[in-house]
Amino acid sequence: MADLVRDGVLxxxxxxxxxxxxxxxxxxxxxxxxxxxKSFVVTTGTGSGKSVCFFVPIIDAVLRARVSNPTRRTRAIxxxxxxxxxxxxxxxxxxxxKDVADPHRVNYKHYTGQESQDERRRIADNPPxxxxxxxxxxxxxxAWISLSSMSFTPTGAGKVQTSQCW
Numbered sequence: 001m002a003d004l005v006r007d008g009v010l011x012x013x014x015x016x017x018x019x020x021x022x023x024x025x026x027x028x029x030x031x032x033x034x035x036x037x038k039s040f041v042v043t044t045g046t047g048s049g050k051s052v053c054f055f056v057p058i059i060d061a062v063l064r065a066r067v068s069n070p071t072r073r074t075r076a077i078x079x080x081x082x083x084x085x086x087x088x089x090x091x092x093x094x095x096x097x098k099d100v101a102d103p104h105r106v107n108y109k110h111y112t113g114q115e116s117q118d119e120r121r122r123i124a125d126n127p128p129x130x131x132x133x134x135x136x137x138x139x140x141x142x143a144w145i146s147l148s149s150m151s152f153t154p155t156g157a158g159k160v161q162t163s164q165c166w
Contacts, residue, residue, distance in 0.1 A: 004028070009035055011063040013104035014056065017096055027052045034061070051092060054078070059096075062106050062129045074127040083112050 001023060005015040009031060023031075026042060027049055033040045034057030042053045058076045065075050080086040090110045097105055107128040111120070 004031060010056070010060045011067075013063050014060055016104040017059065017100050017106075018056065023052070023056075024049050027056065030054070031057055031060070051089060055092070055096070059106050063104075066129070072127060075129050083114065086110060086112055 001010070001018045001021045002015050004010045004023075005012055026044060030040060030042060030053035034054075042050050044050055058078070062075045078086075078089070080089065087110070090108070093108050109123050109128040111123055115123070
């Protein structure tokens with residue numbers, strides 16, 4: 001990770017967030033493709049690091065976007081097929097940002113329809129950098145901006161391939 005930060009591939013805060021991480025080849029490939037704004041598909045088995053292939057580029061992109069425009073707004077939406085997966089991934093983010101100071105943090109919220117009306121209003125009024133959801137309605141989409149140049153589709157066999165995502 002430190003090499004990618006030193007070489008300017010990743011924002012300097014990524015070295016704080018992911019300190020001492022050793023990335024797998026498919027994760028490094030994904031980071032380079034994302035920085036080139038290329039769509040790609042990651043196929044590998046369960047527990048092999050697919051989430052890192054999209055978490056790190058999204059976090060890097062959010063950190064960079066905040067430098068160019070510090071206006072608080074949602075800069076990424078990650079849509080999951082099931083609440084259980086969304087809940088699990090928020091747990092991963094909690095682990096990444098544990099003990100990370102504010103200047104390096106990316107704010108994130110979980111928006112699956114399980115939230116109270118008050119919580120939904122708080123999210124809309126104070127949008128996080130990144131939101132996870134199992135669906136996106138037009139009412140909530142008004143506060144969100146998707147990183148549309150990044151399309152991630154985990155499927156299954158240890159490869160990173162560029163692709164056109166429609």
